[in-house]
Amino acid sequence: MRNISLLVSYDGTSYHGWQCQPNGITVQEVLQRAIETITSQPIKMYAGARTDAGVHAQGQVVNFHSESTIDLRSLAKGINSLIPPDIRVKTASEVPDDFHARYSAKSKAYVYCILTTTYNSPFYGRYAWHIPYNLDVSPMDEAIKCLMGKHDFSAFKKKDEVYHSTVREVLRAGVKQRKDFIYVILEATGFLRYMVRNIVGTLVLAGTGKLTKEGFLGIMESCDRQKAGPTAPPKGLFLREITY
Amino acid sequence: MRNISLLVSYDGTSYHGWQCQPNGITVQEVLQRAIETITSQPIKMYAGARTDAGVHAQGQVVNFHSESTIDLRSLAKGINSLIPPDIRVKTASEVPDDFHARYSAKSKAYVYCILTTTYNSPFYGRYAWHIPYNLDVSPMDEAIKCLMGKHDFSAFKKKDEVYHSTVREVLRAGVKQRKDFIYVILEATGFLRYMVRNIVGTLVLAGTGKLTKEGFLGIMESCDRQKAGPTAPPKGLFLREITY
Numbered sequence: 001m002r003n004i005s006l007l008v009s010y011d012g013t014s015y016h017g018w019q020c021q022p023n024g025i026t027v028q029e030v031l032q033r034a035i036e037t038i039t040s041q042p043i044k045m046y047a048g049a050r051t052d053a054g055v056h057a058q059g060q061v062v063n064f065h066s067e068s069t070i071d072l073r074s075l076a077k078g079i080n081s082l083i084p085p086d087i088r089v090k091t092a093s094e095v096p097d098d099f100h101a102r103y104s105a106k107s108k109a110y111v112y113c114i115l116t117t118t119y120n121s122p123f124y125g126r127y128a129w130h131i132p133y134n135l136d137v138s139p140m141d142e143a144i145k146c147l148m149g150k151h152d153f154s155a156f157k158k159k160d161e162v163y164h165s166t167v168r169e170v171l172r173a174g175v176k177q178r179k180d181f182i183y184v185i186l187e188a189t190g191f192l193r194y195m196v197r198n199i200v201g202t203l204v205l206a207g208t209g210k211l212t213k214e215g216f217l218g219i220m221e222s223c224d225r226q227k228a229g230p231t232a233p234p235k236g237l238f239l240r241e242i243t244y
Numbered sequence: 245m246r247n248i249s250l251l252v253s254y255d256g257t258s259y260h261g262w263q264c265q266p267n268g269i270t271v272q273e274v275l276q277r278a279i280e281t282i283t284s285q286p287i288k289m290y291a292g293a294r295t296d297a298g299v300h301a302q303g304q305v306v307n308f309h310s311e312s313t314i315d316l317r318s319l320a321k322g323i324n325s326l327i328p329p330d331i332r333v334k335t336a337s338e339v340p341d342d343f344h345a346r347y348s349a350k351s352k353a354y355v356y357c358i359l360t361t362t363y364n365s366p367f368y369g370r371y372a373w374h375i376p377y378n379l380d381v382s383p384m385d386e387a388i389k390c391l392m393g394k395h396d397f398s399a400f401k402k403k404d405e406v407y408h409s410t411v412r413e414v415l416r417a418g419v420k421q422r423k424d425f426i427y428v429i430l431e432a433t434g435f436l437r438y439m440v441r442n443i444v445g446t447l448v449l450a451g452t453g454k455l456t457k458e459g460f461l462g463i464m465e466s467c468d469r470q471k472a473g474p475t476a477p478p479k480g481l482f483l484r485e486i487t488y
Contacts, residue, residue: 011366056367076363086366119320122255122330123300123371 001065004075005095006031008060011086013126013235017053018060027051027087031062034082038075039068046101048242049108052193054234056127059109059241063101099244107171109187109241112200112232117180128181129200129236135182135207141175143206143216144184144199148173154223156202158194166192166223175203182207187243194231202229245309248319249339250275252304255330257370257479261297262304271295271331275306278326282319283312292345292486293352296437298478300371303353303485307345343488351415353431353485356444356476361424372425373444373480379426379451385419387450387460388428388443392417398467400446402438410436410467419447426451429484438475446473 008031016024020032032045048061070078072092079089098104115121115128116135147153147170154166172187184200202219205211211219211229219227252275260268264276276289292305314322316336323333342348359365359372360379391397391414398410416431428444446463449455455463455473463471 009363009366080363085364085369088363088366090361090363117334119253119324119332119334120329122253122332125329127367 001067001097003063003065003095003097003099004072004092005061005063005099005101006076006079006092007090008062009058009088009090010056010060011126012051012054012056014084014086015053017055018047018049018051018057024053027057027060030083030087031079031089034079035064035066035075037082038070038078039066041067048101048105049191049239051237051239052234055237055239056235057239060239061101061105061242061244063095063099101242104244105242107187107189107243108191108239109172109185109243110191110196111238111240112184112186112196113236113238114182114184114200114204115180116182124181126235127238129233131204133208135204136209137175137177137182137207139209139213140182140184140203140207142213143203143211144173144175144186146213146217146220147186147199151220152223153192153195153220155219155221155225155228156195156198157192157225158198159225161193163192168192168195185240196237197232197234198225198228200232200236204232205229245311245341247307247309247339247341247343248316248336249305249307249343249345250320250323250336251334252306253302253332253334254300254304255370256295256298256300258328258330259297261299262291262293262295268297271301271304274327274331275323275333278323279308279310279319281326282314282322283310285311290345292349293435293483295481295483296478299481299483300479301483304483305345305349305486305488307339307343345486348488349486351431351433351487352435352483353416353429353487354435354440355482355484356428356430356440357480357482358426358428358444358448359424360426368425370479371482373477375448377452379448380453381419381421381426381451383453383457384426384428384447384451386457387447387455388417388419388430390457390461390464391430391443395464396467397436397439397464399463399465399469399472400439400442401436401469402442403469405437407436412436412439431487440481441476441478442469442472444476444480448476449473 076092113128287308320336357372
């Protein structure tokens, strides 16, 4: 049995997230169906991160075991010919037998994109949260840096979501501005559901002067979801890279 | 009567070009209907450039005369609230009575975008011509520079299109690479229909080594459309800016 890994990019606009579910079409379902068509075998596929509905990915990683002997370039090409253009397999590679897209991951990096032009963009409207006024980036960057290291992030989790542990370790955190775009970058050993989007929704309050760095830190330390800001919309979120 | 000018950006994917026509929905039609709804008056609208079906614009300029006294910010906001998100009015301004979006234009700049990754991008697939192999940019840049100045561009016109004169003056011409993207930049006093796309289709031959700079110049000088390369697809073309 070969263990095959795919690097996958997708525009999540039209999908009900990554994971198969009864209510709507998902990225996993589309990919899995194409792979099973090509290899003529049912497969069990694992993903590095389960992105939510409307969230995009530039660096999703999956793996599956297969008896198929198809060469890897043909596999990637074949899958791409069977799936819609908003999902693309970038590369296919053979990985060691014990590689698991989810459990072998050392860290995941997300980027959240905010567009601050007065009018929205016809080109970036699907890929950014449009906030039609200027945000002050330096207090946002100062605030997000409070998240570095190991913390209990339950203030930023999805309401009612239950975990064994809500402690995660943030390895990289920053907010940058390029022209009209603001990028929030977060890399961590793992994320709680909605964590990036809840952090972004709270950071925006820092960007408008409504929240200080100390206030932001206080929210994290409170472990109280009620104290944090609103959940930023999914369309601005990109799973950028998974490190193994 | 005020003379009002709008700076407009649109994703041309879903439209049958700029200009009103019986066969399908156009950008002009959508904009004009929204303006007439807001001002409660029929208007005659002029555009700086009549983009073809599927072509995008970041800097389309239009003007129309109106008796309406609506303030300009409300006009722009009002139009944007009535039209789909793939067309956006960036700004509205009052211009001198004799300003004409088309006839007052000194030059127009277009950018054509080529994506050279092996797989297409789920994010840029609508906004770039996907050529899944590397192109050599320096012969493309050398070739396009032959177009600088006044020339008869009939080798690059749309077949069977008839003009009083097929002479145009190119003010800026260049090909640049940034990571996996190649950008073809052309600014001229005016363009023939399909001119940019036919130039790009021919430049790609230079990028693959099939055509020298001298060969490219020869095609231009032949004034023979048959000698030039294929028409590049509309989705890579952006009307970037009109200068007055």
